[in-house]
Amino acid sequence: MIPAQPVEADAAAAVGTSAIIDARDVHKRFGSLEVLKGITLQVERGQVACLLGPSGSGKSTFLRCINHLEKIDAGLIRVAGETVGYEERGGKLYELPVRAVARQRRGVGMVFQRFNLFPHMTALENVIEAPIQVRGVARAAAKERALQLLERVGLADKAGAYPSALSGGQQQRIAIARALAMDPEVMLFDEPTSALDPELVGDVLDVMRDLAASGMTMIVVTHEIGFAREVGDIAVFMDGGVVVEQGRPSDVLVSPREARTQAFLAKVL
Numbered sequence: 492m493i494p495a496q497p498v499e500a501d502a503a504a505a506v507g508t509s510a511i512i513d514a515r516d517v518h519k520r521f522g523s524l525e526v527l528k529g530i531t532l533q534v535e536r537g538q539v540a541c542l543l544g545p546s547g548s549g550k551s552t553f554l555r556c557i558n559h560l561e562k563i564d565a566g567l568i569r570v571a572g573e574t575v576g577y578e579e580r581g582g583k584l585y586e587l588p589v590r591a592v593a594r595q596r597r598g599v600g601m602v603f604q605r606f607n608l609f610p611h612m613t614a615l616e617n618v619i620e621a622p623i624q625v626r627g628v629a630r631a632a633a634k635e636r637a638l639q640l641l642e643r644v645g646l647a648d649k650a651g652a653y654p655s656a657l658s659g660g661q662q663q664r665i666a667i668a669r670a671l672a673m674d675p676e677v678m679l680f681d682e683p684t685s686a687l688d689p690e691l692v693g694d695v696l697d698v699m700r701d702l703a704a705s706g707m708t709m710i711v712v713t714h715e716i717g718f719a720r721e722v723g724d725i726a727v728f729m730d731g732g733v734v735v736e737q738g739r740p741s742d743v744l745v746s747p748r749e750a751r752t753q754a755f756l757a758k759v760l
């Protein structure tokens with residue numbers, strides 16, 4: 492495949508960083524609507540960044556850019572040292588072919604608000620599907636690992652159940668196990684508990700808390716302020732496509748400096 496015209500690598504790209512997720516001045520527009528107006532965020536390996544902000548502020552779009560489900564218009568995103576969607580050669584960026592993008596994407600697990608399980612497959616089949624189909628893992632090995640993951644999310648006894656027989660919270664925990672089955676380097680969660688009945692939220696947050704404690708690098712879009720304060724290393728408040736304020740959750744979520752953050756927290760708390 493012939494690479495697209497090279498573009499000059501962002502000057503910032505030359506600056507070394509230890510961050511496993513390194514987003515710099517990310518811009519994204521849909522037609523005339525500029526949705527991300529220069530987002531910069533660095534997340535170190537093992538850290539949990541919690542992203543908050545009103546509906547429409549660009550949180551989901553930003554996550555989708557990290558996973559290259561959306562292509563950014565300007566700026567740079569690196570995950571584990573690789574430029575998302577591009578290959579860097581001689582100070583220039585070349586667009587990666589589709590297959591290489593797919594390989595990059597596999598390093599980033601994503602869990603959405605809606606559980607997105609395959610309805611015609613059991614919990615176990617949902618978890619083993621990608622390792623077998625995409626990574627060529629042998630069925631027996633995939634199954635063994637899937638059972639460990641189901642155990643980890645507290646659902647070993649539901650391996651044979653179909654999604655329709657599971658609660659929303661159980662489905663979401665299966666979705667987490669399914670993402671983990673690809674051994675991602677980082678996990679992105681987009682409002683993973685927003686669609687759940689209140690009594691089911693806790694079990695899902697517990698699984699995410701365990702995952703964070705195990706050292707997984709995570710970006711979590713959530714309005715669960717308690718979770719963000721307890722588990723988050725970084726809190727990021729976005730509004731209108733910009734980062735209004737970011738810092739330690741004990742600062743940003745307890746005594747925010749910016750009026751927009753204060754107003755938002757007053758609404759969700």
Ligand code: ADP
Pocket residue numbers: 521524526544545546547548549550551552553
């Ligand atoms: P959030 O997750 O913070 O609620 P989103 O990232 O979903 O915000 O959306 C930010 C803005 O981008 C919204 O105005 C939304 O309507 C718009 N948007 C998102 N995806 C698309 C798309 N595929 N095409 C056009 N506009 C979009």
Ligand code: MG
Pocket residue numbers: 550551552681
């Ligand atoms: Mg969203």
